[in-house]
Amino acid sequence: MTLGAQLINVLAAVMLLIAFAMLSQRRILSLIELFAWQGVVLAASTFIVAYTTGQGHLYVSGILTVALKVVALPWILYRLIHRLNIRWDVETLINIPATMLIGIALVIFAFNLAQPISQMASTITRATLGIAMACVLLSFLMMITRRKAVPVVIGFLAMENGLFFAATSATYGMPMVVEFGIALDVLVGGFIFGIFFFQVRETFDSLDTRHMEKLRED
Amino acid sequence: MEILVLLGIPLLGGAMLALLGNRRWAPELGVAMSLVTFLAAAALTARVIRDGPLMTFEAQFFIDSFNVVLVALTAFVAFTTALFARPYMRIEAERGRLTAGALRLYHAMFQVFTFTMLLALTTNNMGILWVAMEAATLSTVLLVSLYRTPESIEAAWKYFILCSVGISQALFGTILLYFAAEKVLGTGGTALLWTDLNLVKSQLEPTVMSLAFVFLLVGYGTKVGLVPVHNWLPDAHAEGPTPISAVLSGLLLNVALYAVVRCKVLTDGALGTGFAGNLMMGFGLLSVVVAAFLLSRQRDIKRMFAYSSIEHMGITTFAFGMGGVAANFGALLHMTMHSLTKSAIFFAVGHATQKSGTQIMDDIRGLIRTNPTIGWGLMLGAIAILGIPPFGVFASEFIILTTAMREQPWATPFLLIGLGVAFAAIFGKVQPMVFGETTLPRLPHPPALIPVFVHLALVLMMGIFIPPYLAAWYRQAAALIG
Numbered sequence: 001m002t003l004g005a006q007l008i009n010v011l012a013a014v015m016l017l018i019a020f021a022m023l024s025q026r027r028i029l030s031l032i033e034l035f036a037w038q039g040v041v042l043a044a045s046t047f048i049v050a051y052t053t054g055q056g057h058l059y060v061s062g063i064l065t066v067a068l069k070v071v072a073l074p075w076i077l078y079r080l081i082h083r084l085n086i087r088w089d090v091e092t093l094i095n096i097p098a099t100m101l102i103g104i105a106l107v108i109f110a111f112n113l114a115q116p117i118s119q120m121a122s123t124i125t126r127a128t129l130g131i132a133m134a135c136v137l138l139s140f141l142m143m144i145t146r147r148k149a150v151p152v153v154i155g156f157l158a159m160e161n162g163l164f165f166a167a168t169s170a171t172y173g174m175p176m177v178v179e180f181g182i183a184l185d186v187l188v189g190g191f192i193f194g195i196f197f198f199q200v201r202e203t204f205d206s207l208d209t210r211h212m213e214k215l216r217e218d
Numbered sequence: 219m220e221i222l223v224l225l226g227i228p229l230l231g232g233a234m235l236a237l238l239g240n241r242r243w244a245p246e247l248g249v250a251m252s253l254v255t256f257l258a259a260a261a262l263t264a265r266v267i268r269d270g271p272l273m274t275f276e277a278q279f280f281i282d283s284f285n286v287v288l289v290a291l292t293a294f295v296a297f298t299t300a301l302f303a304r305p306y307m308r309i310e311a312e313r314g315r316l317t318a319g320a321l322r323l324y325h326a327m328f329q330v331f332t333f334t335m336l337l338a339l340t341t342n343n344m345g346i347l348w349v350a351m352e353a354a355t356l357s358t359v360l361l362v363s364l365y366r367t368p369e370s371i372e373a374a375w376k377y378f379i380l381c382s383v384g385i386s387q388a389l390f391g392t393i394l395l396y397f398a399a400e401k402v403l404g405t406g407g408t409a410l411l412w413t414d415l416n417l418v419k420s421q422l423e424p425t426v427m428s429l430a431f432v433f434l435l436v437g438y439g440t441k442v443g444l445v446p447v448h449n450w451l452p453d454a455h456a457e458g459p460t461p462i463s464a465v466l467s468g469l470l471l472n473v474a475l476y477a478v479v480r481c482k483v484l485t486d487g488a489l490g491t492g493f494a495g496n497l498m499m500g501f502g503l504l505s506v507v508v509a510a511f512l513l514s515r516q517r518d519i520k521r522m523f524a525y526s527s528i529e530h531m532g533i534t535t536f537a538f539g540m541g542g543v544a545a546n547f548g549a550l551l552h553m554t555m556h557s558l559t560k561s562a563i564f565f566a567v568g569h570a571t572q573k574s575g576t577q578i579m580d581d582i583r584g585l586i587r588t589n590p591t592i593g594w595g596l597m598l599g600a601i602a603i604l605g606i607p608p609f610g611v612f613a614s615e616f617i618i619l620t621t622a623m624r625e626q627p628w629a630t631p632f633l634l635i636g637l638g639v640a641f642a643a644i645f646g647k648v649q650p651m652v653f654g655e656t657t658l659p660r661l662p663h664p665p666a667l668i669p670v671f672v673h674l675a676l677v678l679m680m681g682i683f684i685p686p687y688l689a690a691w692y693r694q695a696a697a698l699i700g
Contacts, residue, residue: 178345185352212372
C-alpha cells in the first residue's frame, strides 16, 4: 500500500472516530468544534486523493470543503448559539451508552452493505467506502436521538460530510458543476436553518423539538 | 434560446421581487414574469413537437416529449397560481395575517421556486437534477412558515428535516449512479448526463444500479409524498399559504416523480428485470390505500386534499411502475389531470377558508348560498378529482385500471378500495360544505376564480376529447419511457 493510501485510511478512521465523538457529545460548543474538525479531516483526505491521483478538480472540491465546512458553517452556527444565547447541554432521547451500542451495530451493517461495491471500485480509496457509509448512518442516528433543533441540524450537516466522503472514496468526487451546486445548496440551507432557529425560538420560546409534535396524522 | 428565457425570467423575477417586492404593483410584476415564462414554455413545446428532442448548451439541457409535457404544465400552473395569488395574498395581508416583509418573501420565493422546478425538468445532468430538487425544498421552507403560527413553524421544520434527509438519500443514490457510470463512460462531466447514460444503460453494473435505485426512490419518493415517507406533506399543505399548497401539490410532486421515472428508465436498462417497476408498484399501492383511509379521518379541508394528493401520486407511481406504453400514457395523463384539478381545488378552498375564517370542515357551510362561484368551483373540483365522468381524471384512471386488470390483476382490488374510500370521504365532506346552511356573510372581495374554471374546463375537455396532436404527443412520451 502506498503512503497516500495509508494516510487516507488513517484519516478515514479519524472520521469515524469523530462521528462517534459527536454521537456521545453533550455540549453544543464541542459539537460545533467536532463538526469543524470533521471538515478538516474531509478536506485533508480530499487533498491527498487529489495529490496522489492527479485529479485536479479535487483540489477545488477540497478548497470548497475548507471554505464551507471548516469556516463558514461552523462560524454561522457559533454566531447563532451566541445570538440565541444557548449553551445548554444537549438532551438525548436515548442515553449515550445505548446510542453508542446502536452506533456500533450500524457500523457493522454499513461495512456489510459497502463490501460488494467497494470490491468493484478501482480507486485507491475503496476501503474507506464502508467508513463513509457508517458516518452517514451515525449522523442519521444523531439526528434521530437529539431533542434540540441545533444538534439535529449539526447531525444533518455531518451527514452531508459523510456523503462527500463517500463520493471522494468511491469515484474521486462528482463532476465539478455538481459539486458547486451541492455546495451552494448546503450554504443556502445553513442560512435558512439560521433564520429558522429564530422563528422557532420566537414562537416557542425554546428550541426543543418536543414543542413541535402537535400535528398528527388523523 | 427558449430555455434561456424559460430559466432566466423566473430567476430574474426572483431577484427583482426580492428588491421591489413591497411595492404596490409587485403582484402584477410577478404575474407578468410568470406569463413570460409560460410563453417561453409554449414556444419550447411547439419547437420540440415540430423538431423532436432538443439538446443545448453542451448537452447540459435535454428536452424530449416526456419532460416538455411537464415543462408546459409547470409553467402554466405557475402562471395561473400567480393570477390567483394576486387577490388572495392581498386579502391575507389586509386581514393582518401577513406583514409586508412576508409578502415580499412570498413573491420573490415563488419565482425562485418556479425556476428550480423548471431547472430540474430541463437539465440533462442527474447531479444538477439533485441540486435543483434540494433548491426547490429550500425555496419553499420559509414559505410554509410564512404565517409564523406555531403549527406552521412545526410544519416547516418537519418539511425541512424530512425532505433534506430524504434528498440526502437521493444524493447517495446519485453518487452510486455516477460510480456505475464512470466505469463505462470514464470520469468527467459526461458520466452523469442522462442521454449518455441512456445509451450505455445495458452496460451499467446491475448490483450497484439496483442499490442506487433504492436510494433514489426513497430520496425522491420523500418529495413525491409516497407512504411511509409522506409525513411532511399534509402538514406543509395545511399550514402554508394556499398558493403554495397548490403548487406543492400540483407541481413539485410531479417533478419529484419525474426524477424517479428518469432513474427507473436507467435501472430497467441495466437490470433487465422488473425490479424497479415492482418497487414503484409496491410503494404506489401502499400510498393509495393508506392515504385513502387517513383521508377519511381528516377534519381540516386542506389536510384532506393533501392526503388526496398522496393517493393520486400513488396511482401515478403505480402506473409508471407497471410500465408499457398504455400504463405510461395513463400515468402521464393522470399527472396532468391531477395537477390541473388539484390546483383548481386549492384555489377554491383558499377562498372558502378565507370566507369562513377557518380550515375546519365542520365550520365551513353553505358556500353556494353566499358565494355561488366558490361553491361551484369546489363542488366541480371535487367531482373532477373523484374521477366522475366526463372529467379527464376519469379517463386517466380508467386507462390505468384497465391496464392493471390486464397486466397486474392482483393490484386492482387495492386500487378500487382506495378509490372507493376516497370517493365516500371526499364527497360526503364536500357536499355539506357547499350546500349546507350558513349565517356567515359573503366574502367582501371578489374572489379570483377564473383560474379555477379555466383549469376545470381543460380537465373537462381532456375527458371528452383529447385533441389528436395532444394524444400523439402523449403517446410519443409514453413510448419513450418504455
